[in-house]
Amino acid sequence: MGKVKYALLWCCLGLLLSAGSCRTLCQIAKNSKEKGSARPTELCIGACKAGSLCSKLCPPGTEGSMGFACRQQLWHKVNDTCRTLNAYNIFEDKSQTTASYGKDVNVDKDAGTSDSIAHKVLRQCPKDLSCVTRKIEQSPQLPGNIELIVQLLHNISTAPMRDVDEAQMTSYCSMANHVLNSSSIANWTFVPERNSCSVLLQSVNAFARKLQIHKHPVNIQDSFIHAMGSVIPADGEGKNFTFFMRVNESSRPVTGQVLISREELQTAPSTSQIICIAFPTLGAILEASLLENVTVNGLVLSVILPEKLKRISLHFEKIHKSEERKTRCVGWDHLEHRWDHRACQMVEASSQHAICQCWPRGLFTSFSILMSPHIPASPVLAYITYIGLGLSICSLIICLAIEGLVWHQVTKTEISYLRHLCIANVVATLLTADVLFIVASCFSGPETHYNGCVVVTFFIHFFYLSVFFWMLAKALLILYGVLIVFHTLPKSVLVASLFSVGYGCPLVIAVVTVGVTEPARGYLRADACWLNWETTKALLAFVVPALAIVVVNLVVIAVVISKAQRVSFGSSMFQEVRAIVRICKNIAILTPLLGLTWGFGVATLIDDSSLAFHIIFSLLNAFQGFFILVFVTILDPKIREALRGQVNSVNWISKISEVKSFSFCT
Numbered sequence: 036m037g038k039v040k041y042a043l044l045w046c047c048l049g050l051l052l053s054a055g056s057c058r059t060l061c062q063i064a065k066n067s068k069e070k071g072s073a074r075p076t077e078l079c080i081g082a083c084k085a086g087s088l089c090s091k092l093c094p095p096g097t098e099g100s101m102g103f104a105c106r107q108q109l110w111h112k113v114n115d116t117c118r119t120l121n122a123y124n125i126f127e128d129k130s131q132t133t134a135s136y137g138k139d140v141n142v143d144k145d146a147g148t149s150d151s152i153a154h155k156v157l158r159q160c161p162k163d164l165s166c167v168t169r170k171i172e173q174s175p176q177l178p179g180n181i182e183l184i185v186q187l188l189h190n191i192s193t194a195p196m197r198d199v200d201e202a203q204m205t206s207y208c209s210m211a212n213h214v215l216n217s218s219s220i221a222n223w224t225f226v227p228e229r230n231s232c233s234v235l236l237q238s239v240n241a242f243a244r245k246l247q248i249h250k251h252p253v254n255i256q257d258s259f260i261h262a263m264g265s266v267i268p269a270d271g272e273g274k275n276f277t278f279f280m281r282v283n284e285s286s287r288p289v290t291g292q293v294l295i296s297r298e299e300l301q302t303a304p305s306t307s308q309i310i311c312i313a314f315p316t317l318g319a320i321l322e323a324s325l326l327e328n329v330t331v332n333g334l335v336l337s338v339i340l341p342e343k344l345k346r347i348s349l350h351f352e353k354i355h356k357s358e359e360r361k362t363r364c365v366g367w368d369h370l371e372h373r374w375d376h377r378a379c380q381m382v383e384a385s386s387q388h389a390i391c392q393c394w395p396r397g398l399f400t401s402f403s404i405l406m407s408p409h410i411p412a413s414p415v416l417a418y419i420t421y422i423g424l425g426l427s428i429c430s431l432i433i434c435l436a437i438e439g440l441v442w443h444q445v446t447k448t449e450i451s452y453l454r455h456l457c458i459a460n461v462v463a464t465l466l467t468a469d470v471l472f473i474v475a476s477c478f479s480g481p482e483t484h485y486n487g488c489v490v491v492t493f494f495i496h497f498f499y500l501s502v503f504f505w506m507l508a509k510a511l512l513i514l515y516g517v518l519i520v521f522h523t524l525p526k527s528v529l530v531a532s533l534f535s536v537g538y539g540c541p542l543v544i545a546v547v548t549v550g551v552t553e554p555a556r557g558y559l560r561a562d563a564c565w566l567n568w569e570t571t572k573a574l575l576a577f578v579v580p581a582l583a584i585v586v587v588n589l590v591v592i593a594v595v596i597s598k599a600q601r602v603s604f605g606s607s608m609f610q611e612v613r614a615i616v617r618i619c620k621n622i623a624i625l626t627p628l629l630g631l632t633w634g635f636g637v638a639t640l641i642d643d644s645s646l647a648f649h650i651i652f653s654l655l656n657a658f659q660g661f662f663i664l665v666f667v668t669i670l671d672p673k674i675r676e677a678l679r680g681q682v683n684s685v686n687w688i689s690k691i692s693e694v695k696s697f698s699f700c701t
Contacts, residue, residue, distance in 0.1 A: 253310075
């Protein structure tokens with residue numbers, strides 16, 4: 036009875052690990068109990084305080100430890116080095132292994148490392164590397180075993196081996212296949228070295244690069260890794276490598292193709308060779324191990340090409356068939372350990388497949404497609420945006436027409452001239468930016484219209500920044516008028532200063548942004564003609580100035596309101612009410628004009644923010660032109676008076692014409 040209870044205890048502990056390891060750990064615990072071994076493996080004892088850590092030994096029969104962290108008053112496992120493999124049990128011939136290592140057991144502390152194992156593998160079975168294959172394939176896929184195997188494969192790939200043959204490549208793929216098994220994905224999360232998955236991918240590619248192909252093509256196929264290679268055909272025809280693999284045991288197979296055109300093959304020597312490797316589970320492993328917020332939606336395809344081959348076509352069948360989520364063609368950056376869209380360009384995409392054109396080079400030898408983690412925003416936002424922009428554009432055109440019609444009547448003084456100069460430029464830049472925004476939406480994205488997207492994004496960035504800087508100029512002008520007498524500076528100096536702020540500052544920011552980020556193709560988002568955020572943070576060149584200007588404008592409004600309140604002190608109740616009304620009117624005018632509505636954009640930058648914030652933000656900004664027409668133009672008493680004068684003049688002229696016409700007739 037005691038044995039049963041003890042075995043059940045270990046099985047409960049196994050539930051804390053991945054589902055794929057539970058059966059193995061329970062068996063290990065049962066065997067250990069029969070041997071009379073006992074080691075503490077309970078969860079951390081004591082109060083769970085935020086940020087606290089603890090470590091526990093692995094179950095009997097395994098080496099290593101497990102690390103836990105306290106989150107939300109519960110202990111969660113964060114890393115795991117439990118393993119069953121070491122330098123003494125990984126080889127087929129135990130007697131030779133013990134004899135070989137026996138003399139070093141007490142003196143060589145590193146005898147059990149993956150480096151020493153790799154050295155012995157290359158010494159004991161250099162022809163086919165098979166002396167460790169069976170033991171690795173039989174080992175449980177524990178996090179510690181995974182890490183040891185990955186480091187072993189890395190050390191073998193970096194060893195001074197010149198010519199790798201098919202037998203060595205077969206054993207190498209067999210070892211990699213074991214840790215690429217779909218049942219091991221959950222355990223990759225607990226491997227302490229987060230870049231182990233990237234190291235594995237780079238190691239397989241490096242070892243395959245040493246493979247020598249002679250007369251016959253190479254075709255090494257395992258469940259979770261498939262390598263094919265051949266010499267470039269002498270007839271100069273194009274080359275096609277097609278893979279057909281399952282992501283897991285229950286899924287249907289998905290396809291992936293590597294196509295090299297006839298024109299590309301003609302640039303390489305006829306003795307050159309091409310090697311392609313497909314990984315159905317590596318995308319999920321990279322996601323689990325690196326905790327990236329991306330989903331790989333196809334096979335990961337590695338290509339080893341002659342140096343002169345610069346371009347290939349990749350056809351991916353999607354694992355998750357969806358038209359709602361956008362697809363991106365990417366290459367794996369081995370230095371940054373992340374997917375990078377600069378390596379590929381989208382050629383065609385549908386709900387079933389994607390076709391990418393990629394440029395293999397030093398950093399990029401592995402490619403795939405990513406699925407956007409978020410479903411596009413509610414269509415309500417799209418309707419609000421485009422209806423609002425249409426109304427905004429019409430309103431801004433009316434604003435410019437009215438300003439032109441009454442310009443001479445409302446700009447008779449220096450103060451009014453500068454004020455309306457700012458208003459006219461705010462309207463003109465916002466109108467241009469809104470039109471360019473609609474033009475950008477007509478592009479399908481950077482994948483197919485990259486150069487056009489760069490140009491449009493640059494001007495959208497520049498003109499929207501100009502809107503903000505003219506708003507800043509207007510705010511500074513208001514502040515200048517409230518605090519300082521205008522006659523202290525000549526009119527020409529003030530006009531030059533306003534234009535320098537309104538157009539000079541945004542131009543510098545826009546040029547510097549495109550100059551710094553575009554050489555590395557990091558200027559644009561992968562899915563839209565707008566500034567990049569994921570890799571280069573180019574969007575900060577818009578967000579930081581815009582929010583800074585919003586803050587300055589808030590301060591200006593506070594100063595203006597403070598001035599208005601001072602005037603109301605000591606007044607009658609009627610005058611108090613009039614002062615409050617005047618303050619509210621100032622706020623109603625300044626808010627849309629000075630861009631304070633963009634402050635709602637801060638809420639939309641937060642992940643999982645409410646849809647209500649997005650709707651409010653879209654409403655306020657898409658209808659900003661309409662707000663300017665109403666609050667700045669129509670509600671301005673001087674403009675209304677000038678318009679009435681224009682109408683009266685037209686009516687008076689019309690009456691005079693009628694009188695003259697009547698006199699002529701009589």
